[in-house]
Amino acid sequence: EAGVAQSPRYKIIEKRQSVAFWCNPISGHATLYWYQQILGQGPKLLIQFQNNGVVDDSQLPKDRFSAERLKGVDSTLKIQPAKLEDSAVYLCASSLDREGYEKLFFGSGTQLSVL
Amino acid sequence: SQKIEQNSEALNIQEGKTATLTCNYTNYSPAYLQWYRQDPGRGPVFLLLIRENEKEKRKERLKVTFDTTLKQSLFHITASQPADSATYLCARADDKIIFGKGTRLHILP
Numbered sequence: 001e002a003g004v005a006q007s008p009r010y011k012i013i014e015k016r017q018s019v020a021f022w023c024n025p026i027s028g029h030a031t032l033y034w035y036q037q038i039l040g041q042g043p044k045l046l047i048q049f050q051n052n053g054v055v056d057d058s059q060l061p062k063d064r065f066s067a068e069r070l071k072g073v074d075s076t077l078k079i080q081p082a083k084l085e086d087s088a089v090y091l092c093a094s095s096l097d098r099e100g101y102e103k104l105f106f107g108s109g110t111q112l113s114v115l
Numbered sequence: 116s117q118k119i120e121q122n123s124e125a126l127n128i129q130e131g132k133t134a135t136l137t138c139n140y141t142n143y144s145p146a147y148l149q150w151y152r153q154d155p156g157r158g159p160v161f162l163l164l165i166r167e168n169e170k171e172k173r174k175e176r177l178k179v180t181f182d183t184t185l186k187q188s189l190f191h192i193t194a195s196q197p198a199d200s201a202t203y204l205c206a207r208a209d210d211k212i213i214f215g216k217g218t219r220l221h222i223l224p
Binding site for chain 1: 121124145146147149151156157158159160161164166204208209210211212213214215216217
């Protein structure tokens with residue numbers, strides 16, 4: 001089966017610019033996650049969708065980050081304006097459902113550098 | 116606050132030996148713990164899941180234990196190989212999946 005697709009693979013921007021990341025989850029997966037992974041750290045959950053509704057966005061810096069999942073399939077994550085500390089890998093993951101026994105399937109991530 | 120911690124940032128193990136990685140959790144009891152492998156430049160890949168009422172789970176050379184008294188999970192790789200070198204992440208899994216910082220494992224030939 002096709003995996004989780006993410007684009008772009010790399011992005012370099014200057015601070016205060018905006019950027020958007022795209023994710024296409026595995027077909028049929030109801031739950032979609034965006035994680036931020038800073039170098040040397042574990043993935044930090046930013047937002048979790050169940051179909052097209054937000055389940056958890058408690059760690060999302062809502063003054064600058066936004067995310068949507070239209071029609072319960074693809075998702076975009078946007079940062080506006082970007083700060084230096086946003087430099088990280090942004091990982092998208094999906095799972096069949098949101099139960100704790102469901103394993104996550106990750107994309108390869110988007111590596112963001114903010115200069 | 117509810118924490119999940121992997122105390123070893125890096126671990127060097129001689130090829131052929133058993134590598135043991137530790138994951139501790141505090142202030143709550145997760146229903147499930149998951150373990151993932153992450154290679155440089157790639158997303159994490161799921162390895163094993165263990166439920167709170169399971170003491171041990173095995174998959175080929177991998178073994179995971181769950182000790183609710185110690186609030187700890189141990190991840191073992193037996194007969195380790197250089198190809199096992201990677202970062203290993205544990206995650207508490209309830210209504211959301213929260214990861215530890217990971218342990219970088221180096222298997223020395």
